[in-house]
Amino acid sequence: MVSQASSAWATIGGSVLGGRHVTTGAPNQDAWQSATVVHQGDEYAVLAVADGHGGSRYVRSDVGSDIAVAVAVEVVSKALREGLLEGPGRRVEREALRQLPQQLVAAWSRRCLDHLGAHPFTSEEAGRAGASLESDPLMSYGSTLLVAVLGQARCLLLQLGDGDSLVALSGGELVDALPPDHRLTGGETTSLCLPNAEADFRAALIENPAPTLVLLSTDGYGVAFADPGWRQSVVSDLLNQIETRGIEQVERSLPNWLQDSARVGGDDATVAIGYRLPAAGRSARKPPKAAGWVASGLVGAVLGAVGAWALATSSGGDSSPAASPVPSSITTSGPVTTPTSTPPSSSVPVVVPDVEAGGGVSHPGPGLAWIRGPGGLVVEFSPDPSDPDPIAEVRPPTSDGTGLVAWESFWTIENGVLMADGVPAGPSIDPALPLSGIEFENDVLWLLSEDGDWLVAFRPQAICKIVAVSTGTGDGESAAPPDPPACEP
Amino acid sequence: MTSRPGNTLAQRPLHFFVLADCSGSMAADGKMQALNNAMRETIPHLVEVADANPHARVLVRVLAFSTGARWHVEAPTPIESFVWTDLVPGGYTDLGAALGLLAGEMRTPPMEERALPPAVVLISDGMPTDEYRAAYNALLDEPWGSRSVRLAVGIGRDADRDMLNSFVSGDDLGAVTANNPEQLAHMIRWASVHASRAASTATALPNFGPTPLDPTEELEITW
Numbered sequence: 251m252v253s254q255a256s257s258a259w260a261t262i263g264g265s266v267l268g269g270r271h272v273t274t275g276a277p278n279q280d281a282w283q284s285a286t287v288v289h290q291g292d293e294y295a296v297l298a299v300a301d302g303h304g305g306s307r308y309v310r311s312d313v314g315s316d317i318a319v320a321v322a323v324e325v326v327s328k329a330l331r332e333g334l335l336e337g338p339g340r341r342v343e344r345e346a347l348r349q350l351p352q353q354l355v356a357a358w359s360r361r362c363l364d365h366l367g368a369h370p371f372t373s374e375e376a377g378r379a380g381a382s383l384e385s386d387p388l389m390s391y392g393s394t395l396l397v398a399v400l401g402q403a404r405c406l407l408l409q410l411g412d413g414d415s416l417v418a419l420s421g422g423e424l425v426d427a428l429p430p431d432h433r434l435t436g437g438e439t440t441s442l443c444l445p446n447a448e449a450d451f452r453a454a455l456i457e458n459p460a461p462t463l464v465l466l467s468t469d470g471y472g473v474a475f476a477d478p479g480w481r482q483s484v485v486s487d488l489l490n491q492i493e494t495r496g497i498e499q500v501e502r503s504l505p506n507w508l509q510d511s512a513r514v515g516g517d518d519a520t521v522a523i524g525y526r527l528p529a530a531g532r533s534a535r536k537p538p539k540a541a542g543w544v545a546s547g548l549v550g551a552v553l554g555a556v557g558a559w560a561l562a563t564s565s566g567g568d569s570s571p572a573a574s575p576v577p578s579s580i581t582t583s584g585p586v587t588t589p590t591s592t593p594p595s596s597s598v599p600v601v602v603p604d605v606e607a608g609g610g611v612s613h614p615g616p617g618l619a620w621i622r623g624p625g626g627l628v629v630e631f632s633p634d635p636s637d638p639d640p641i642a643e644v645r646p647p648t649s650d651g652t653g654l655v656a657w658e659s660f661w662t663i664e665n666g667v668l669m670a671d672g673v674p675a676g677p678s679i680d681p682a683l684p685l686s687g688i689e690f691e692n693d694v695l696w697l698l699s700e701d702g703d704w705l706v707a708f709r710p711q712a713i714c715k716i717v718a719v720s721t722g723t724g725d726g727e728s729a730a731p732p733d734p735p736a737c738e739p
Numbered sequence: 740m741t742s743r744p745g746n747t748l749a750q751r752p753l754h755f756f757v758l759a760d761c762s763g764s765m766a767a768d769g770k771m772q773a774l775n776n777a778m779r780e781t782i783p784h785l786v787e788v789a790d791a792n793p794h795a796r797v798l799v800r801v802l803a804f805s806t807g808a809r810w811h812v813e814a815p816t817p818i819e820s821f822v823w824t825d826l827v828p829g830g831y832t833d834l835g836a837a838l839g840l841l842a843g844e845m846r847t848p849p850m851e852e853r854a855l856p857p858a859v860v861l862i863s864d865g866m867p868t869d870e871y872r873a874a875y876n877a878l879l880d881e882p883w884g885s886r887s888v889r890l891a892v893g894i895g896r897d898a899d900r901d902m903l904n905s906f907v908s909g910d911d912l913g914a915v916t917a918n919n920p921e922q923l924a925h926m927i928r929w930a931s932v933h934a935s936r937a938a939s940t941a942t943a944l945p946n947f948g949p950t951p952l953d954p955t956e957e958l959e960i961t962w
Binding site: 269270432433435436437438472473474475476477478479480483484485486487488491503506507510511514515516517 | 742743744745746747748749750751792793794795847851852853854855856857882883886940
């Protein structure tokens with residue numbers, strides 16, 4: 251049944267036993283769930299899809315995938331109530347990657363072991379596996395996990411293992427959101443049951459514009475398509491059908507479509523779909539609540555004002571939201587930023603705490619806040635409001651002046667020019683886009699424009715190499731990257 | 740016209756590669772002709788494997804190596820329409836050159852993202868004459884190379900057992916050996932069927948070798 255509990259998103263989904271499993275008598279090892287979460291008057295949809303592994307060793311992967319989607323809904327719902335999607339985009343994505351995988355893997359492991367306690371392995375299962383199951387019991391429950399969190403203005407994707415997280419804008423244009431994982435080849439996949447599961451999650455936050463359609467699928471759905479460009483075809487066709495036939499009709503057709511994929515490709519086929527309802531189809535909505543804290547203009551404010559501390563803050567989550575955090579774009583866990591159309595952010599009042607004096611820091615609310623000051627000092631705050639010591643991490647300044655230390659050089663912006671140890675460095679950058687901020691994250695140097703929506707990223711190994719350029723031109727077109735500079739910083 | 744989103748559906752490709760030793764030593768004692776006959780006999784069995792798995796489409800290619808390596812059958816050919824054309828012996832045993840050509844096919848593209856793990860059967864009667872180890876490591880460094888299902892058939896007493904054993908994927912099985920034409924047909928058929936079956940069903944290779952032939956054929960040593 252179509253769920254429209256979220257007034258902005260309708261969700262549907264389905265799962266069909268694979269043709270090969272019909273032959274072998276194996277169960278459907280896929281699972282999916284959707285849910286709606288209300289937080290401070292805003293409604294979010296949560297989608298989860300999981301694919302239990304098919305090898306003989308994974309005798310309980312059907313249970314493992316069921317547990318995975320249930321845990322995903324629970325963990326993400328709780329995180330949403332704690333402000334998961336609130337704050338600057340890159341921070342949201344980073345914090346989602348930092349916290350959710352750990353919580354998901356821990357909860358999944360615990361739940362699987364609980365199941366094992368209630369249902370010990372049988373000799374039949376051991377025989378089917380052809381191996382000892384007791385030595386690594388979680389392996390028997392192995393599964394992938396794909397999660398989408400759909401909000402008013404933002405969508406967060408999390409994916410562990412194979413399958414597809416497809417995102418389309420209103421015109422049906424497919425957004426390449428998640429960074430690729432080249433290990434996912436020929437049936438090989440990362441998994442909840444592997445020791446490094448937490449680190450293997452990929453994440454992406456999509457906003458400005460927020461997606462119209464999100465489709466999560468297990469690999470059994472996609473492998474049946476002959477055309478390598480099936481992803482674009484699917485989202486375009488699906489969007490067209492939803493808008494012409496209605497999502498209820500599409501939901502009625504979905505089992506047959508999945509059946510086709512399962513029959514031809516042989517694997518279980520599962521999808522979960524979220525569709526953003528047009529404004530006319532929504533119930534009356536309150537204006538969006540404030541984010542827990544805001545940080546628009548953070549970097550520009552910090553680095554633009556010599557000696558100033560910039561703290562993006564709110565008072566208990568009731569302040570007005572920023573127009574847009576920095577940088578407004580599709581952010582991924584990797585250093586490459588996908589260009590999008592982004593209106594300039596408005597400046598936001600900031601509170602200037604006196605960190606070094608040990609006072610003046612009020613907790614910024616849910617999520618993490620960062621203070622950046624002279625010499626690159628960064629203070630990171632704990633997300634826990636009850637934490638008596640909210641400062642989670644302090645990185646002391648390593649040099650004087652406004653800027654930061656990276657790759658054994660001191661990087662500053664002077665008159666809109668990137669300087670390394672006082673010497674002009676980096677690429678030639680369009681002077682029409684004056685630089686106002688530097689960030690150093692994921693081993694990549696990020697340069698930001700005054701309004702925070704223009705960004706160049708550099709890899710550490712070659713400062714001359716432009717990794718990505720994102721610029722808001724207002725018409726959805728991205729500017730061409732500047733010419734690669736000479737390799738002499 | 741279907742209203743199903745997306746384009747046409749199709750079986751998943753299963754690329755089956757034969758790496759055949761065509762060195763000069765294969766001319767001795769009818770080994771080359773025995774290999775040609777064995778491959779011809781194997782094709783119907785591969786068709787059976789394909790028929791038994793309606794979700795896979797078996798596509799065959801053949802690499803011949805002697806002095807250098809070349810594609811004997813370069814285009815991925817559906818097993819149903821595959822016709823074996825005889826290989827001719829002559830030259831060195833440049834296995835590394837063949838592995839290099841194979842490695843070029845083990846990335847996406849040209850390998851389809853949706854392909855099943857490829858199956859590879861290596862058949863050789865001697866020791867490689869080029870530096871094959873680096874080429875083999877390069878093959879395994881390719882995403883599909885490491886996922887490939889690999890079996891090996893040694894011909895006669897001069898086959899490089901260590902090399903052939905190291906080529907085989909998985910821990911439970913080594914290369915198999917054929918000492919006469921009957922055994923060769925048996926071994927090639929066994930290796931081809933099991934490699935393609937394991938690849939097409941995403942299951943492990945069997946942890947047992949081929950069943951013994953008639954004792955008289957087992958004992959007869961021609962090569």
